[in-house]
Amino acid sequence: MSDTFHVSRSYGFERQLQVYMAGLQGQRPTIAVNPEALEQQASAAMTPEAQGYLGGMGSSMRANREAFQRWQIVPRMLRDVSQRDLSVEILGTRLPVPFLLAPIGVLSIIHPEAELAVARAAKALEIPMLLSTASSKNMEEVASAMGETPHWFQLYWSKDFDLTASLVQRAEQAGYQAIVVTLDTTLLGWRDQDIQNAYLPFLLGQGLGNYVSDPVFRRALPDPPEENPFAAVRHFVNIFTNPALTWNDLAFLRQHTKLPILLKGILHPDDARRALDSGIEGIVVSNHGGRQVDGAQAALDALPRVVDAVKGQVPVLFDSGIRRASDIFKALALGARAVLLGRPYVWGLAQGGEDGVSEVLQNFLADLDLTLALSGHTSYSALTRDALVREP
Ligand SMILES: Cc1cc2nc3c(=O)[nH]c(=O)nc-3n(C[C@H](O)[C@H](O)[C@H](O)COP(=O)(O)O)c2cc1C
Numbered sequence: 099m100s101d102t103f104h105v106s107r108s109y110g111f112e113r114q115l116q117v118y119m120a121g122l123q124g125q126r127p128t129i130a131v132n133p134e135a136l137e138q139q140a141s142a143a144m145t146p147e148a149q150g151y152l153g154g155m156g157s158s159m160r161a162n163r164e165a166f167q168r169w170q171i172v173p174r175m176l177r178d179v180s181q182r183d184l185s186v187e188i189l190g191t192r193l194p195v196p197f198l199l200a201p202i203g204v205l206s207i208i209h210p211e212a213e214l215a216v217a218r219a220a221k222a223l224e225i226p227m228l229l230s231t232a233s234s235k236n237m238e239e240v241a242s243a244m245g246e247t248p249h250w251f252q253l254y255w256s257k258d259f260d261l262t263a264s265l266v267q268r269a270e271q272a273g274y275q276a277i278v279v280t281l282d283t284t285l286l287g288w289r290d291q292d293i294q295n296a297y298l299p300f301l302l303g304q305g306l307g308n309y310v311s312d313p314v315f316r317r318a319l320p321d322p323p324e325e326n327p328f329a330a331v332r333h334f335v336n337i338f339t340n341p342a343l344t345w346n347d348l349a350f351l352r353q354h355t356k357l358p359i360l361l362k363g364i365l366h367p368d369d370a371r372r373a374l375d376s377g378i379e380g381i382v383v384s385n386h387g388g389r390q391v392d393g394a395q396a397a398l399d400a401l402p403r404v405v406d407a408v409k410g411q412v413p414v415l416f417d418s419g420i421r422r423a424s425d426i427f428k429a430l431a432l433g434a435r436a437v438l439l440g441r442p443y444v445w446g447l448a449q450g451g452e453d454g455v456s457e458v459l460q461n462f463l464a465d466l467d468l469t470l471a472l473s474g475h476t477s478y479s480a481l482t483r484d485a486l487v488r489e490p
C-alpha cells in the first residue's frame with residue numbers, strides 16, 4: 099500500500115514548497131503551525147464550556163508533556179534517506195501512516211459537522227480513524243465517509259450488555275476493522291473545569307449519535323428519542339459506563355465479535371500481562387490525555403515497561419500528549435507500533451471544520467516525513483530505542 103499512498107516519499111519537501119510558494123502570492127497559513135499557538139487560536143474559537151471540556155487535569159496533562167522532554171533524538175548522518183516509508187504493519191494490515199486519529203467523543207460541541215468533518219479530512223489523506231462510542235454522528239455515517247481507509251471502533255462498555263453487543267455488532271457490520279475497549283473511563287474523572295462550568299455535554303443531548311440510532315437502546319425507552327429526548331439522555335446517563343467490569347467480562351465480547359480486540363488505558367505492566375492472558379490482540383498505553391486521574395503517571399513514562407512486559411506478543415499503541423511529529427518518533431522508538439493523535443486535530447476542527455482538520459494533519463505528515471529523514475532513518479516501523487537518549 100505504501101507504494102500507492104498519497105503521502106509521497108518527498109511529502110515533507112512538497113508541503114514546504116507549497117507553503118513557501120503560496121507565500122510569494124502573499125498567503126500565509128491561517129491555521130497556526132506551532133502546537134501551542136494552534137491550541138490558543140482554537141481556544142478562542144470555542145465556547146468556554148467546550149474549551150473546558152477539551153481540557154483535563156493540569157498535573158497529568160503537564161506530566162504527559164514533560165515526559166517527552168526527557169527523551170531526545172540523536173540524529174544519524176550519511177545513511178541515504180532518499181526513500182522513506184511512513185507506513186506500519188498492525189493486526190495483519192498496513193496503516194499508511196504510523197498514527198490513527200484518537201477516539202474523541204462529542205465533537206458536535208466543537209463543530210456542527212463533528213466526526214464527519216474529521217472523517218472526510220482523514221479519508222482524503224488516507225489517515226486511519228478510531229471512532230468513539232460517544233460520537234455525535236452515528237458510526238454507520240462515519241464508516242461510509244471513511245470508505246476504504248482503515249477505521250476502528252472504540253467501545254464504551256455499557257451496563258446493558260445487550261447494548262454493548264449491539265454496538266460491536268453494528269461496528270462489525272459497518273466495516274470497522276477492530277474494537278478498542280476503553281478501560282480507564284468506567285466513571286468520569288473529577289474534572290475541575292466541567293464541574294466549575296456545571297457542564298456535561300451529554301445532558302444537552304450531545305454525543306449520543308450511536309445510542310439514539312441503536313435498536314437495543316431505543317427499545318429501553320418509554321418514547322422514541324425524537325419525541326422525548328430527555329428520557330433518552332436519562333437512560334444514557336444510567337447505562338453508558340460500567341464500573342463493575344472485570345477481566346472475566348472480556349470473554350463476553352469475544353463471543354459477540356470476530357474483530358480483533360484491543361484494550362485502551364493500560365499503564366501498569368501487570369495489567370499488560372493480564373491483558374495478554376485474556377487473549378486480546380493489542381494494548382493502548384494511555385492516561386486518557388490526563389482527563390481521568392489527577393497525578394496519574396505520564397503515559398510515555400509507562401510505555402517502556404509495558405513494551406517490555408508484552409515482549410512483542412501483541413502490538414502496543416500509545417497516546418496522551420502527542421503534539422508534533424518528534425513525539426510520534428519518540429513513542430515509536432520506545433516500542434509503540436503506532437500512536438493515536440488526540441487534541442491537535444480537534445484544534446483544527448474548531449477553526450475550520452474539515453479544512454482545519456486537514457491543515458493540521460498535512461502539517462503532521464510533513465513534519466513526520468522530515469523528522470524521519472533528518473534523524474537518519476527511512477522507516478517508522480524499524481525505529482529502536484537507540485535512536486534516543488534519556489536526559490540524565
Ligand atoms: C474531549 C475529549 C474527548 C474524549 N473522548 C474519548 C472517548 O470518547 N473515548 C476514548 O476512548 N477516549 C476519549 N478521549 C481520550 C482520547 O482518545 C486520547 O486518549 C487523548 O485525547 C490523548 O491525549 P492527548 O489528546 O492529550 O494527546 C477523549 C479526549 C478528549 C480530549
Ligand SMILES: CCCCC(=O)C(=O)O
Nearest residue numbers: 203232254283338386389
Ligand atoms: C463517557 C466519556 C465520553 C468522553 C470521554 O471519554 C472523555 O470525555 O474523556
